[in-house]
Amino acid sequence: MHSLAFDISHSLAGTLVLISFMMLYQDRLYSLFNVFALHAVVLAASVAWQAMIQNAPHLYVTAAIALVFKAIVIPVALHRIIRQLGIHRDIETVVGIGPTMLAGMGLVALSMVIMLRVTAEADALAREDLAFALSVVLLSLLVMVTRRNAVSQVVGFMSLENGLVLAATGAKGMPLVVEISVAFSILIAFIVIGIFLFRIRERFDSVDVGDLDRSRGERG
Amino acid sequence: MMSAAALQLSYVGALLAVSVLAVVLARWRIGNAVIYGATLLLCSAAGLGVLRALIGDGAAVERLVLPIGLPWLGAHFRLDALSAFFLVVINLGGALASLYALGYGRHEHAPQRVLPFFPAFLAGMNMVLLADDAFSYLLSWEFMSLASWALVMAHHRQSGNAQAGYVYLVMASFGTLALLLAFGFLAGPAGDYGFDAIRAAPHSGAAATLVLVLMLLGAGSKAGLVPLHVWLPLAHPAAPSHVSALMSGVMTKVAIYGFIRVVFDLLGRPDWTASVVVLSLGGVTAVMGILYALMERDLKRLLAYSTIENVGIIFVGLGLALAFQANGQGLPAALAFTAALFHILNHSLFKSLLFFGAGAVLVATGERNMDRLGGLIHRMPATSIVFLIGAVAISALPPFNGFVSEWLTFQAVLQSPQLPQWGLKIMVPAIGGMLALAAALAAACFVKAYGASFLSRPRSPAAENAQEVDRFSIAAMAILALLCLLAGVFPGLVMDALAPVSAEILHIRLAGQTELPWLSIVPIDLRKGSYNGLLVLAFIAISATLGFLAILRLSPHAVRRAPAWGCGFAEPVPQAQYSPDSFAQPIRRVFGTLLFRARDHVTMPPPGSVAPAKFSAELHDLVWENLYGRIAAIIEAVSTRLNNMQLLSIRGYLSLVFATLVALLVVIAIWA
Numbered sequence: 001m002h003s004l005a006f007d008i009s010h011s012l013a014g015t016l017v018l019i020s021f022m023m024l025y026q027d028r029l030y031s032l033f034n035v036f037a038l039h040a041v042v043l044a045a046s047v048a049w050q051a052m053i054q055n056a057p058h059l060y061v062t063a064a065i066a067l068v069f070k071a072i073v074i075p076v077a078l079h080r081i082i083r084q085l086g087i088h089r090d091i092e093t094v095v096g097i098g099p100t101m102l103a104g105m106g107l108v109a110l111s112m113v114i115m116l117r118v119t120a121e122a123d124a125l126a127r128e129d130l131a132f133a134l135s136v137v138l139l140s141l142l143v144m145v146t147r148r149n150a151v152s153q154v155v156g157f158m159s160l161e162n163g164l165v166l167a168a169t170g171a172k173g174m175p176l177v178v179e180i181s182v183a184f185s186i187l188i189a190f191i192v193i194g195i196f197l198f199r200i201r202e203r204f205d206s207v208d209v210g211d212l213d214r215s216r217g218e219r220g
Numbered sequence: 221m222m223s224a225a226a227l228q229l230s231y232v233g234a235l236l237a238v239s240v241l242a243v244v245l246a247r248w249r250i251g252n253a254v255i256y257g258a259t260l261l262l263c264s265a266a267g268l269g270v271l272r273a274l275i276g277d278g279a280a281v282e283r284l285v286l287p288i289g290l291p292w293l294g295a296h297f298r299l300d301a302l303s304a305f306f307l308v309v310i311n312l313g314g315a316l317a318s319l320y321a322l323g324y325g326r327h328e329h330a331p332q333r334v335l336p337f338f339p340a341f342l343a344g345m346n347m348v349l350l351a352d353d354a355f356s357y358l359l360s361w362e363f364m365s366l367a368s369w370a371l372v373m374a375h376h377r378q379s380g381n382a383q384a385g386y387v388y389l390v391m392a393s394f395g396t397l398a399l400l401l402a403f404g405f406l407a408g409p410a411g412d413y414g415f416d417a418i419r420a421a422p423h424s425g426a427a428a429t430l431v432l433v434l435m436l437l438g439a440g441s442k443a444g445l446v447p448l449h450v451w452l453p454l455a456h457p458a459a460p461s462h463v464s465a466l467m468s469g470v471m472t473k474v475a476i477y478g479f480i481r482v483v484f485d486l487l488g489r490p491d492w493t494a495s496v497v498v499l500s501l502g503g504v505t506a507v508m509g510i511l512y513a514l515m516e517r518d519l520k521r522l523l524a525y526s527t528i529e530n531v532g533i534i535f536v537g538l539g540l541a542l543a544f545q546a547n548g549q550g551l552p553a554a555l556a557f558t559a560a561l562f563h564i565l566n567h568s569l570f571k572s573l574l575f576f577g578a579g580a581v582l583v584a585t586g587e588r589n590m591d592r593l594g595g596l597i598h599r600m601p602a603t604s605i606v607f608l609i610g611a612v613a614i615s616a617l618p619p620f621n622g623f624v625s626e627w628l629t630f631q632a633v634l635q636s637p638q639l640p641q642w643g644l645k646i647m648v649p650a651i652g653g654m655l656a657l658a659a660a661l662a663a664a665c666f667v668k669a670y671g672a673s674f675l676s677r678p679r680s681p682a683a684e685n686a687q688e689v690d691r692f693s694i695a696a697m698a699i700l701a702l703l704c705l706l707a708g709v710f711p712g713l714v715m716d717a718l719a720p721v722s723a724e725i726l727h728i729r730l731a732g733q734t735e736l737p738w739l740s741i742v743p744i745d746l747r748k749g750s751y752n753g754l755l756v757l758a759f760i761a762i763s764a765t766l767g768f769l770a771i772l773r774l775s776p777h778a779v780r781r782a783p784a785w786g787c788g789f790a791e792p793v794p795q796a797q798y799s800p801d802s803f804a805q806p807i808r809r810v811f812g813t814l815l816f817r818a819r820d821h822v823t824m825p826p827p828g829s830v831a832p833a834k835f836s837a838e839l840h841d842l843v844w845e846n847l848y849g850r851i852a853a854i855i856e857a858v859s860t861r862l863n864n865m866q867l868l869s870i871r872g873y874l875s876l877v878f879a880t881l882v883a884l885l886v887v888i889a890i891w892a
Contacts, residue, residue: 094871107882113889141878145871153870210869 005053012046013132016166017108020139023159024104025097027090029082029151033075036155040070043162050169059169066165070158070186081194082151092148092208100146107138129170136163148208154193161186224273225282225299228307228350231266235259235343239336246332252325255335259342260318266346267311270304275717283352290355296414298352301720302485305561306349306477309568313470314342316696320576321462323692327583333374334460341367341466345474354403354413358396361478365392365442368471371463372455384454391441391451398438399478402431406486418486428487432494435482436501442475444528445535446505447843452528453512457520457588461579464520468527469572473564476534483542484557484725492546492641498539503651506532506658508843511811514665514804515818515839518588519578522669523571526614529658530567533629534560536651540632541726543644550728552635555743557726559628561718566621566707570613573700577607580693581673584686590672590800592680599686602694604674609701611670613708615663619757621707624741626659627751631743664807672800677784679794709753712741801837808837816840 019039026032044067051059093100115131140163143156238258245251273280281300289295299307321338328334344364351357369392373385405427406418423431441448456467483490509528516522537560544553578588580603587593597604613620616627633655636648678684688694707714712733719729733741740752786792805820812818817840825831868876 110882110885110889114885118888138882141874141881145875145878148871150870153874 037075108135111135133167225284232343232346235339239339242335246335256318256321263311263314270307274304295356296352297350301724303349317462320696323690337370371459381458384458388451388455395438395441398434402434439475439479443472443531446508453524456524465572465575469568495543502535503654510661554722556632563625570610573610580689585682593673594676595678597674606697606701611666613704624711668803
């Protein structure tokens with residue numbers, strides 16, 4: 001039973017990393033939102049599984065938050081925003097897809113090397129979970145860095161929070177208060193960034209952050 | 221009955237209270253007398269209190285812990301023979317500077333910028349000497365630096381002073397950083413910052429070497445070791461003269477105290493290679509300092525450069541003590557150590573005296589440039605006599621105190637054949653040669669300073685209309701001159717007072733000197749050398765009297781005054797006199813061509829023209845240009861590059877954060 005539980009949580013976390021990779025090569029906004037919704041669904045499944053094997057019912061709440069807000073509300077809202085703004089749905093990447101994927105692999109290898117070495121004394125489940133969580137965080141950062149589009153930076157930021165939630169639930173005995181605050185912080189960040197996007201759009205008719213630089217009169 | 225340490229701390233507290241009081245009183249005319257009177261009383265009491273302890277039973281060590289500062293550490297204070305000696309030096313300097321300032325301070329046009337910081341500066345220096353843990357030490361050190369910085373900036377509108385303050389602040393921060401790291405290495409991974417724990421722990425290998433290097437950087441930059449001296453000739457003269465005297469005569473000694481405390485006391489027995497570094501730095505500092513001084517026209521800057529030379533001499537003494545101590549040769553080590561301490565006392569006496577004299581000249585004429593002084597001996601007779609005594613003492617001429625301490629240093633140099641290492645055997649006499657060169661150049665330097673300022677004919681109307689300064693200033697200078705003479709004639713008393721310090725730090729003391737007949741001093745052995753100040757004084761007095769009488773008797777004419785011979789010029793102007801620059805020219809030619817890249821340029825008018833020929837001398841401060849100029853250029857280039865980082869896009873900042881994170885993770889991956 002124990003090894004089965006371990007395998008399932010392991011594969012769920014691995015799936016999360018895989019979906020993070022999928023985010024790296026999306027070049028349309030809508031498909032990026034869909035992948036993000038999938039990301040949140042897998043996160044919810046992973047958290048729910050942790051709740052079951054750890055006998056920690058409060059984690060179900062976290063899973064529910066992840067499912068409702070991140071998998072449904074936020075992607076739907078983002079879809080609506082894009083439609084209302086009527087902006088260009090292509091994502092301009094800075095670096096090509098191939099090098100980005102290679103860099104992502106390097107980051108995953110790096111987080112494995114570090115986490116497995118640093119947490120040599122922790123139990124196996126937490127070790128794997130932490131390693132995957134760090135990979136997710138780094139890949140999300142990579143998404144944020146390699147995209148010019150502000151909306152995809154928002155998505156990268158929220159998938160980064162997913163990685164943090166994964167790390168938090170992997171460790172036993174994380175109190176609910178923390179998770180709720182994490183969830184709300186994402187929501188607030190989403191709202192703030194949403195408003196921010198509208199403001200940028202109103203001003204520049206685009207959400208390409210390069211326009212901000214041009215407005216400051218520095219480049220091009 | 222309070223313990224001596226508690227008493228000293230209460231003086232510090234009182235000084236701080238006076239400093240607060242001064243903020244209020246500085247607005248009124250009475251403030252000057254009240255504040256300097258209070259610091260005079262407090263410093264005298266503090267100095268006399270520890271002096272009695274030092275002469276009586278200097279071995280008593282007293283500790284005190286105050287529940288202030290870091291909660292788990294408290295503030296530890298300790299009074300032992302070493303700190304007692306330095307407390308005497310500092311409070312003597314502080315008391316006489318206060319006495320001097322009772323008169324000098326009345327000419328201060330911005331007393332509210334000087335009065336509050338003067339007692340605080342004294343309190344800071346006292347606290348450094350009493351501190352017994354790294355935290356209180358560094359805190360007091362910074363307090364002292366900042367108070368003195370405020371005093372340097374007192375006349376911030378005068379040209380050059382703001383730059384002096386800036387350079388001082390940068391160098392002081394650098395020095396404190398070095399000290400901070402040194403204490404970090406001393407405390408080790410256990411992190412006990414009390415000096416007792418540091419003293420008990422063993423120190424060896426790379427950490428001990430690093431501590432020594434860091435102390436040379438930290439304490440050396442405050443003391444003025446070449447090439448860390450650049451701030452000193454800028455900052456010391458910028459302050460009001462009584463503060464210049466304190467900074468040059470006393471604050472450099474606090475830095476040397478820090479070096480002695482850490483390297484001799486806390487670090488344990490050193491390696492002999494350490495002494496090579498200290499000796500060579502000391503030798504180079506002595507020679508370079510006095511050469512800089514010789515090139516100088518500004519009287520106060522000349523004195524500041526001469527401070528650098530004296531710090532070099534002191535460090536040579538300390539380096540010798542390290543060399544002998546590393547080889548277990550106790551008596552020569554004690555001799556070298558005593559010589560260094562003696563010179564510390566002496567330098568504080570005559571350098572304060574000379575800065576007071578320069579301050580008196582500044583008050584009387586408003587001039588620091590020796591090209592515009594001259595002839596002051598007729599208008600300021602008292603000042604010129606005491607300044608002459610200071611100049612003779614600093615030139616290491618008997619029967620004054622400078623001769624004794626330099627003689628003792630040379631006695632220690634002459635013990636070098638006992639050293640087993642061939643490197644030291646060859647090096648120490650070479651350093652002795654550098655010291656001899658520095659001493660001779662110092663004499664030339666002060667002949668120039670005294671001759672140009674006090675002798676010859678006045679070179680400007682200001683010098684012509686100078687008037688003698690007030691009685692407080694003269695009293696302070698006269699006391700210092702008297703002390704210079706007494707320490708030179710009765711050196712045995714001083715050496716015996718220094719014996720407890722050497723006993724505490726090196727665990728060996730020189731033989732008592734006061735029991736010897738006729739007040740001679742015999743540091744090691746009668747066959748190796750002895751000196752009798754009284755005999756020399758008697759010889760000088762008798763021969764001078766006989767010579768004077770002989771001249772009076774044999775001279776055919778009465779003294780008459782006549783116009784000076786103008787070498788055939790019809791209208792000899794005072795500027796045509798032998799000037800300080802002309803006096804220094806031979807030395808500039810010999811040494812400066814290489815060390816300062818000195819060049820003389822003569823521009824002759826074309827034949828037939830009646831325009832005057834022009835002469836100009838060009839000097840380069842190579843340390844400033846090559847070392848500090850390069851560092852400044854590098855910082856400038858790097859910051860120009862980094863300036864672009866102020867203006868990145870959102871994605872740029874994100875990439876920066878991301879790259880930093882990944883780089884740190886890679887570091888962990890490699891090291892963990």
